[in-house]
Amino acid sequence: MQLFLEYLFAGISNGAIYAALALALVMVFRGTGTINFAQGEMALFTTYIAWGLTTKNVPVVLCLLIATAAGFVLGAVTERVLIRPIERKSLLATLIVLLGLFLALNSLDGILWGNQNYTMPSLFPNAVSSFITVGGARLYWANLGLWIVVAVLVGAMFQLFNHTRLGLHMRATASNRESASLSGIPVGRILMLGWGFSAAIGAIAGVLLTPLSPDSLGVGEMFPILIQASAAALFGGLDSPGGAVIAGLLMGVVEALLSGYVPAIGGQLQEAIAFVAIVLVLLVRPQGLFGSKEVERV
Amino acid sequence: MTMTSDSPSRAPLPLQIGQGSPVHRSLQVLGLAVLVALAILGSRTNSFQVGLLTQALIYAIAIAGLNLVTGYTGMLSIGHSAFFGIGAYTTGILVAQHNWNPLVTFIVSFLICFIFGLIVGLPALRIRGINLALVTLALAVAFPELIDRFPGLTGGTLGLNVNLTQLLPPHWTGIGIQNRFEYYYWIAAVVLALVLVLCANLTRGRSGLAMRATRDRETAATAVGVNLAWIKVFTFGISAAVTGVAGSVFAMYLGSLSADSSFTLTLSITLITGLVIGGVATIVGPIVGGLAVIYIPHWTENLRQGQTEGLFFGTILIILMFVMPDGLMGLLKRLSRHVVRIKPRAPEVAMAVSEELLAHRDRSADPDPEGKGDTTLAVS
Numbered sequence: 001m002q003l004f005l006e007y008l009f010a011g012i013s014n015g016a017i018y019a020a021l022a023l024a025l026v027m028v029f030r031g032t033g034t035i036n037f038a039q040g041e042m043a044l045f046t047t048y049i050a051w052g053l054t055t056k057n058v059p060v061v062l063c064l065l066i067a068t069a070a071g072f073v074l075g076a077v078t079e080r081v082l083i084r085p086i087e088r089k090s091l092l093a094t095l096i097v098l099l100g101l102f103l104a105l106n107s108l109d110g111i112l113w114g115n116q117n118y119t120m121p122s123l124f125p126n127a128v129s130s131f132i133t134v135g136g137a138r139l140y141w142a143n144l145g146l147w148i149v150v151a152v153l154v155g156a157m158f159q160l161f162n163h164t165r166l167g168l169h170m171r172a173t174a175s176n177r178e179s180a181s182l183s184g185i186p187v188g189r190i191l192m193l194g195w196g197f198s199a200a201i202g203a204i205a206g207v208l209l210t211p212l213s214p215d216s217l218g219v220g221e222m223f224p225i226l227i228q229a230s231a232a233a234l235f236g237g238l239d240s241p242g243g244a245v246i247a248g249l250l251m252g253v254v255e256a257l258l259s260g261y262v263p264a265i266g267g268q269l270q271e272a273i274a275f276v277a278i279v280l281v282l283l284v285r286p287q288g289l290f291g292s293k294e295v296e297r298v
Numbered sequence: 299m300t301m302t303s304d305s306p307s308r309a310p311l312p313l314q315i316g317q318g319s320p321v322h323r324s325l326q327v328l329g330l331a332v333l334v335a336l337a338i339l340g341s342r343t344n345s346f347q348v349g350l351l352t353q354a355l356i357y358a359i360a361i362a363g364l365n366l367v368t369g370y371t372g373m374l375s376i377g378h379s380a381f382f383g384i385g386a387y388t389t390g391i392l393v394a395q396h397n398w399n400p401l402v403t404f405i406v407s408f409l410i411c412f413i414f415g416l417i418v419g420l421p422a423l424r425i426r427g428i429n430l431a432l433v434t435l436a437l438a439v440a441f442p443e444l445i446d447r448f449p450g451l452t453g454g455t456l457g458l459n460v461n462l463t464q465l466l467p468p469h470w471t472g473i474g475i476q477n478r479f480e481y482y483y484w485i486a487a488v489v490l491a492l493v494l495v496l497c498a499n500l501t502r503g504r505s506g507l508a509m510r511a512t513r514d515r516e517t518a519a520t521a522v523g524v525n526l527a528w529i530k531v532f533t534f535g536i537s538a539a540v541t542g543v544a545g546s547v548f549a550m551y552l553g554s555l556s557a558d559s560s561f562t563l564t565l566s567i568t569l570i571t572g573l574v575i576g577g578v579a580t581i582v583g584p585i586v587g588g589l590a591v592i593y594i595p596h597w598t599e600n601l602r603q604g605q606t607e608g609l610f611f612g613t614i615l616i617i618l619m620f621v622m623p624d625g626l627m628g629l630l631k632r633l634s635r636h637v638v639r640i641k642p643r644a645p646e647v648a649m650a651v652s653e654e655l656l657a658h659r660d661r662s663a664d665p666d667p668e669g670k671g672d673t674t675l676a677v678s
Contacts, residue, residue, distance in 0.1 A: 035428050086619055091427055095374050096574060097619050099567055104612025111609065227439055230432055238429070276440075279421055279433050286424045 005137035007260040008253060013143045013212060014228075015252020016150040020205040021229035022236065022244035023157060024198040029238045030174035031194040032087060037098040038078070040226030041105035043202030044219070046071040048113050050207045051120050051217055060123045067203045075199025076192045083195070084188070110219045117218035122211035123149075146208045153204060154245055157197075161241065170194060174239070228255070231278045237291020247289065312639045322640060337487050341480055348479045350592055355486035356548045358588030361572045362493050363540030368570070369578035370501050371533045372513025373422060376566045377434030380441035381411050381538040383561030385545025387445065387452055390555045394460045400550045404489070407546040408539045415538025419531040426516075438563045445557035457556035465550055482551045489547055490585070493540050498581050500536065509533060510579075541569075571611050574618050577625025586626050 021039060028036040036042075050067035054060060082101065087094045124130075124145035131138040161167040172180040173190045181187045209225070210217045232251045236243025251274060287293050315322045340351045364378045385407040392398040392406060421433050445452045452458055467473040467481035500506065508529050511519035520526055549555055568591050576587030594614075595607045622629055 029428075033428070035432060082616060089619075089623060090372075092368070092372060092374050093619050093623060095428070095431055096570060097616050099376075099570060100612040100615030100619070102612070103567055103608045103615070107606065107608030107612065111606070227435070231436070234429060234432055276436070279425075279436065282425050282429060282433070283421060286426075286429065 002136035003260070004257075005135050007256045009134075009137060009139050009143055011253035011256030012249065013146055013252070014256060015249035016147055017205050017209045017225060017248075018229045018232045018252050019245040019248030020150050020153060020201055021225060022232040022248040023154065023241055024201040024205075025230055025233040026236075026238060026241050026244045027157075027194050027198040027201075029233070030241075031170070031191045032079070032083060032094070034083075034087070034091060034094045034098065035230060035233075035238075036195075036198070037095070037226075038101040038105055039198070039202055040222035040229070041102050041109070042071060042074055042078070042199045043206040044109060044222040045105055046074065046199070046203035047120070047206030047210055047217060047221075048109055050203075051118055051210070052113070054121050060121055064123060064204065064207045067207050068200045071199040071201075071203030072196040075202075076196035078199070079192045079195035080188075084191070106219055106223075115219060117215040119214045120207070120210040120217050123208065126211060142212055146212070149204065149208055153201060157201070157241065160197075166190075166193070228252075228274060231274050234288055235278050235281060237288030239292055240288065240290040243288060243290030312636060314639055314641050316641045317643045340487075341483055345477070345479050348483050350596060352479060352483045352486050352551055354588040354592040355483070355490050355585075356544050356551060356588070357569070357572055357591055358584045359486070359490050359493050359547065360541045360544035361569050361576065361584035361587045362490070362497050363537045363542075363544065364569050364573055365537075365578065365580075365584055366497060366500065366509075366540065367533050367537035369573060369580075369583075370506065370509040370513065371530065373530065373534070374431045374570075375434045375534075375537070376431055376563065376570070377418065377437030377441075378538070378541050378569050379561050379563060379565035380437045381414065381541040382545040382548070382565060382569075383441050383445070383557060384414055385411050385542030386549040386555055386561065387458065387545075387557075388542070389546040389549040390458045390460055391451060393464050393549075394458060397464070400465060400546075401485070404543050404546045407542045411542025411545075412535045412539035414542075415535035416531055418538065419534025422530045422534060423527050435563070438566045442557040442562055445561070452557070453555070455556075455558065457554055459554045460549070462553060465553055479551075482547070485550065486547050489543060493543070494581055494584075496536075496540070501579075501581070505529075568611070571615050573625075574615060575625055577627030577629070577631075580625065580627040580631065583625055583627040 021043065024043075025035060025039055028034065028039070046067040049070050050060075050063040053063040053066060058066075078101065082097055083094060086097050122142045122145075124141045126140070126142045130142075131140045132144075133139070159167075161171060169180070169185045169190050170193070172183070172185055173187050173194075177187055180190075206222065210221070228251060229248065232248040233244045235251070236245070236247030255274065282288070285291075315325070341348060343351070360378065360382050363381070364375060367373050367375050388407040388410050389400060389403040392403045393400050418434065418437060422430050425433055446455050448454070449456070465478070466475055467478055471481060473481045501509065508519065508524045511522065511524050512526060512529050516526060545561075548560075552560075572587030572591040573584065574587075575590040576583030576585065591611075594610065598606055598610055618625065624632065
């Protein structure tokens with residue numbers, strides 16, 4: 001039981017991060033109809049910024065806020081400068097631009113901050129002894145804090161989507177851009193905001209995730225997480241924020257339990273397994289579990 | 299990818315050359331002669347240069363394969379590093395563990411990768427666009443993990459080494475062990491030539507039209523009778539097979555394989571970069587792309603070790619999509635149209651009807667449908 005709970009806790013922590021990034025991917029997808037390959041690298045870039053500030057003795061909370069703001073600006077600028085002019089051309093062109101951004105940001109991280117790994121200080125008490133015991137298993141404050149922040153973040157996003165004017169505009173833009181524009185919604189600004197929010201969520205996820213294990217801030221940190229998050233987003237349905245969160249959590253937990261109890265397919269093969277499972281799901285339900293069916297007007 | 303269409307102005311300058319006319323034929327022969335001359339010139343450089351050129355040719359083969367599926371049929375594949383790897387490991391395993399002649403393994407690679415391509419193409423029947431790109435991304439990520447998982451067959455993380463004596467040029471070539479890179483160079487060049495002929499034939503005529511129609515508008519393509527399922531799966535298969543053969547040549551050239559260093563996602567992105575630089579949906583584009591992805595890092599490596607390559611490629615990818623979405627060959631093709639135009643032969647009636655339908659599918663369509671054979675081959 002104790003072991004199970006420990007796997008579960010680790011799974012929920014990873015799952016919360018997948019869920020947050022999957023939510024970010026879904027926000028971009030709903031607005032622009034593309035997967036942001038650079039989502040993980042944007043998050044990593046802002047995490048580096050936060051880490052750089054902590055080395056200058058800036059309080060971690062302030063670092064988180066600055067990184068979030070930086071993420072917002074990065075996302076919004078990316079949409080305005082790189083995506084909007086190109087997305088008219090074709091999906092392929094957009095994807096290639098995002099691949100380029102992925103590659104460029106990743107190398108830029110390496111150039112600016114070097115190839116060694118760093119340890120990021122945590123927002124929450126992170127000593128070896130700072131845990132509470134639940135059913136005999138250790139639950140660290142850093143994990144608990146992460147869950148709370150992600151839960152609040154997800155809650156706020158749903159509040160924003162469903163109960164504010166801005167959210168209404170975002171949903172309208174996602175469902176039909178032309179009609180939204182005709183009813184006076186500033187579609188361009190809404191898309192920029194969507195990308196900004198999405199990159200800001202990524203930044204928060206990065207700053208929360210990195211302190212969980214030592215020496216984890218490095219140029220390769222975010223890519224595997226992006227893979228899992230995009231698998232989760234696909235699984236839940238690319239246009240369904242709720243689906244993304246549920247699928248993200250589910251994937252985190254299943255992954256942790258699998259690598260805990262079935263070592264033969266855990267560890268290195270996790271990403272492959274996750275994806276194979278998801279491809280199979282997509283073959284049966286191409287729109288994902290909670291996604292809406294794509295209807296094409298001829 | 300929509301082509302930017304230039305207005306079909308009839309200025310006096312564009313010389314009209316009839317397709318298949320003596321002038322056109324001799325231009326084609328001249329173009330071919332120039333390519334052969336360049337290839338011979340390349341083999342006469344020092345062995346370091348020959349090595350680099352061989353790599354460029356290998357990448358060109360791989361890019362030509364990617365071009366079929368991404369350039370002509372419009373399905374972005376981020377998974378071609380895996381096909382490249384499967385081809386390389388097929389050759390590596392057959393030569394190192396079963397003493398096969400390396401050249402014979404190319405055929406096996408082609409067939410195995412064709413089958414893998416068909417399997418990967420199957421999801422394309424139900425999964426489209428962005429989701430399909432993610433499925434191929436999964437393939438790219440999973441491949442190195444799978445290789446490491448079966449060390450008995452693949453050497454795992456330690457890598458797979460082929461004994462050099464099994465890769466030496468045969469006696470009749472008269473190439474000694476110290477010049478063996480020249481042998482690999484010619485193998486790569488010949489394979490590339492065969493592959494380009496294959497691609498040129500596939501992308502012209504009915505199958506080429508069907509591929510392009512699938513890319514530009516699936517629904518309209520179905521309406522004019524294109525068998526979407528067949529075109530998608532078949533293109534994936536052939537594309538994977540071609541890229542797999544590139545992997546085979548690579549295995550022969552390098553002699554030692556390691557999945558974690560050679561066949562990762564980075565390779566896929568490199569291939570896409572090469573495709574975009576050279577020009578999507580052009581026949582000669584992959585050669586330009588192959589040269590670019592080898593020589594640009596080579597020339598820029600003095601700036602700062604390793605790191606700048608990614609930044610450079612990433613930035614190039616982005617800038618190219620904005621200013622030159624058709625790549626170098628696309629640009630050249632467009633410019634050359636102001637000087638020389640190849641007037642297509644009057645097509646057969648059935649063909650003309652389907653082409654007309656295709657030409658009207660979209661107002662932004664190129665006024666000169668490309669299915670009439672690749673005219674740039676002769677001009678460049």
